[in-house]
Amino acid sequence: MEPNHRNASITTPLVILMLSVPCLTSCGSTKETPKTPAAVVAPVGTPVEIQTPLGLPPVPIPPGNKPTADTIALGKKLYYDTKLSADDTISCASCHGPAHGFTDGLPVSTGVGGKLGGRSAPTVLNAAYSPVQFWDGRAGSLEDQAGGPVANPVEMNMPHEVVVKKLNADAEYPKLFEKAFGPGPVTLEKVQMAIASFERTVIAGNSPFDRYQFGGDKKALSAAAIRGLGLFKDPAKGNCVKCHTIEEKYALFSDGKFHNLGVGMNAEGELSDLGRYTQTKVEADKGAFRTPTLRNIAQTGPYMHDGSAKTLRRVVDFYVGGGNSNPQLDKDIKKLELSGREREDLVAFLESLTGEVPKEVLP
Amino acid sequence: MKTLAMAALAIALAACSSAPKPAAEAPKADKAPVAKPDYFKVDASTAGSVHGKIQFRGKKPARKKIDVSEDPMCAKMHAAGLFDESLVVNPNGTLANVFIYVKSGLEGKTFEPPKEPVVLDQKGCGFSPRVIGIQTGQPLNVSNSDPVTHNIHPMAQINRAWNQSQDPGTEPLKRRFVQREVMIKVKCNIHSWMRAWIGAVEHPYFAVTGANGAFELPDLPPGDYTIEAWHEVYGVQEQKITVKASSKEEIAFTFKGE
Numbered sequence: 290m291e292p293n294h295r296n297a298s299i300t301t302p303l304v305i306l307m308l309s310v311p312c313l314t315s316c317g318s319t320k321e322t323p324k325t326p327a328a329v330v331a332p333v334g335t336p337v338e339i340q341t342p343l344g345l346p347p348v349p350i351p352p353g354n355k356p357t358a359d360t361i362a363l364g365k366k367l368y369y370d371t372k373l374s375a376d377d378t379i380s381c382a383s384c385h386g387p388a389h390g391f392t393d394g395l396p397v398s399t400g401v402g403g404k405l406g407g408r409s410a411p412t413v414l415n416a417a418y419s420p421v422q423f424w425d426g427r428a429g430s431l432e433d434q435a436g437g438p439v440a441n442p443v444e445m446n447m448p449h450e451v452v453v454k455k456l457n458a459d460a461e462y463p464k465l466f467e468k469a470f471g472p473g474p475v476t477l478e479k480v481q482m483a484i485a486s487f488e489r490t491v492i493a494g495n496s497p498f499d500r501y502q503f504g505g506d507k508k509a510l511s512a513a514a515i516r517g518l519g520l521f522k523d524p525a526k527g528n529c530v531k532c533h534t535i536e537e538k539y540a541l542f543s544d545g546k547f548h549n550l551g552v553g554m555n556a557e558g559e560l561s562d563l564g565r566y567t568q569t570k571v572e573a574d575k576g577a578f579r580t581p582t583l584r585n586i587a588q589t590g591p592y593m594h595d596g597s598a599k600t601l602r603r604v605v606d607f608y609v610g611g612g613n614s615n616p617q618l619d620k621d622i623k624k625l626e627l628s629g630r631e632r633e634d635l636v637a638f639l640e641s642l643t644g645e646v647p648k649e650v651l652p
Numbered sequence: 653m654k655t656l657a658m659a660a661l662a663i664a665l666a667a668c669s670s671a672p673k674p675a676a677e678a679p680k681a682d683k684a685p686v687a688k689p690d691y692f693k694v695d696a697s698t699a700g701s702v703h704g705k706i707q708f709r710g711k712k713p714a715r716k717k718i719d720v721s722e723d724p725m726c727a728k729m730h731a732a733g734l735f736d737e738s739l740v741v742n743p744n745g746t747l748a749n750v751f752i753y754v755k756s757g758l759e760g761k762t763f764e765p766p767k768e769p770v771v772l773d774q775k776g777c778g779f780s781p782r783v784i785g786i787q788t789g790q791p792l793n794v795s796n797s798d799p800v801t802h803n804i805h806p807m808a809q810i811n812r813a814w815n816q817s818q819d820p821g822t823e824p825l826k827r828r829f830v831q832r833e834v835m836i837k838v839k840c841n842i843h844s845w846m847r848a849w850i851g852a853v854e855h856p857y858f859a860v861t862g863a864n865g866a867f868e869l870p871d872l873p874p875g876d877y878t879i880e881a882w883h884e885v886y887g888v889q890e891q892k893i894t895v896k897a898s899s900k901e902e903i904a905f906t907f908k909g910e
Contacts, residue, residue, distance in 0.1 A: 551816075551817075554816060556823055556824065556825050556826045557826055557827070558814060558816060558825070558827060597819070598819065599819065603801050603819055606800070606801035606803070606817070606842055607801065607803075607817045609803075609841070609842050610801070610802075610803025610805075610815065610817050610840075610841035610842045611803065611805075611815060611841050612817065613815065613816045613817055614813070614814045614815045614816070624803075624815075624841045628721075628722060629721055629722045629723055629724060
């Protein structure tokens with residue numbers, strides 16, 4: 290047994306239990322084993338349409354899990370409920386909480402131990418739009434959590450049992466699950482479907498930038514932010530849109546692809562986390578991480594997959610310097626010619642991306 | 653029972669996460685070679701030395717002010733202005749920041765690299781010191797004492813060039829050079845005015861002049877040597893010298909300004 294595993298078992302079983310949900314996605318998404326056509330689990334209520342704010346496209350919805358008022362409400366309850374942890378101390382919101390823009394405000398999530406390689410918790414805001422989940426994309430859609438067969442049943446049976454047993458024995462949950470999914474016991478699949486449906490409502494748009502760009506309100510942005518937007522788009526200046534995309538009618542600020550910026554190099558100049566490479570084993574993917582959204586970025590510091598950049602100014606300076614050189618550095622990362630004022634303008638623009646979070650998703 | 657279940661769960665999940673592994677598997681570049689070479693031992697009973705001064709002739713140029721408005725934090729540190737230090741003439745008429753080293757005469761001898769690092773600090777939005785010498789294989793520690801992010805970029809031509817971002821309050825970067833290179837120009841990718849120079853040689857016989865313009869290359873085995881002096885603005889000069897057993901040789905270099 291490797292030391293960090295032992296460590297995890299002693300000090301962080303609760304956290305690890307919490308992580309079982311997103312974690313399962315990684316292991317459960319293996320496509321090799323055909324799915325045994327057990328009874329198809331589906332929400333029983335009338336699907337609701339998720340209203341999207343200015344600047345966001347319609348939320349992608351998987352056909353098998355159309356959100357209903359009941360699944361969303363159940364997912365929300367689960368999301369904020371510390372009962373999902375073995376000793377009732379931790380919920381999803383502990384690491385993806387509204388107080389920090391649906392992150393934990395920490396450089397790397399505590400309690401995860403060596404297990405997650407010391408990565409920073411990404412925001413759950415607008416995660417519904419990501420084609421793949423996690424910094425290294427090791428999970429498919431949020432829906433993947435609903436679990437195809439688990440690659441290694443010996444490894445994965447435990448979390449099923451622990452989470453599910455507890456919820457089945459709960460005074461409230463069985464009723465809520467029946468309301469949402471029809472008769473039958475609580476299953477992990479239902480847990481994950483409900484949480485995923487809730488997560489699809491955790492979206493933020495209608496920021497000052499959206500009102501300026503898509504709403505025709507030319508006063509919505511400060512002069513500095515408008516200059517910053519220009520630099521953000523200018524291929525000869527910031528060239529940020531190359532990866533943090535802005536479309537004609539909406540903006541997700543992510544191409545959903547993986548890039549190596551050289552973030553997370555140790556003192557000796559070696560990559561401490563191989564990122565996408567851990568999934569693909571493709572040399573060029575070493576140190577590449579999924580482009581994160583920049584929506585509500587002012588609330589989600591510290592930044593980067595390892596939480597190494599404390600402020601947005603530090604992030605901008607990192608780009609101005611051309612990142613950290615390494616053999617897999619993305620070809621679009623190079624030293625930028627930006628004056629002091631231009632660097633500040635970029636920060637002002639990033640700060641204009643804070644949008645409204647629907648009240649219904651708050652605890 | 654509960655503890656047991658939890659422990660088992662933790663193990664299961666730890667295994668499941670297919671989490672990123674630390675880059676232990678990544679090949680380690682620029683690491684000391686496996687077999688320890690036969691290092692040359694200087695015989696103290698016969699070793700000599702070369703010492704001298706770097707003189708400057710000509711008009712002492714006026715100091716040039718640098719525009720640091722690129723970074724308001726840097727400007728704040730230098731309310732009275734930051735001045736270009738590419739040419740520092742000492743009050744005694746000598747030149748500082750001259751790199752002097754044994755250019756030839758030590759062929760065939762391998763010298764053990766020192767373990768103690770050479771430190772290059774980023775301070776007051778400048779490099780300190782401006783000129784450093786280092787033995788190949790010796791650790792270079794790059795620290796950041798500033799409240800701003802720097803991105804150090806040694807623009808090596810023979811060694812591997814690299815650049816790395818360094819936020820305030822982060823641990824020093826630790827690097828090495830593997831081949832002789834005189835000199836490696838160093839810049840900061842974020843603050844265009846920042847400049848340093850690194851002279852990397854495969855032996856310990858190098859020096860950089862300071863406020864008195866003097867240098868000394870001690871513990872030299874007897875032999876015929878070419879000594880080179882390098883200055884950022886005035887380029888290189890060389891002289892030949894023979895060091896006899898236990899002799900102290902003196903040489904002088906003179907760089908001429910306008």
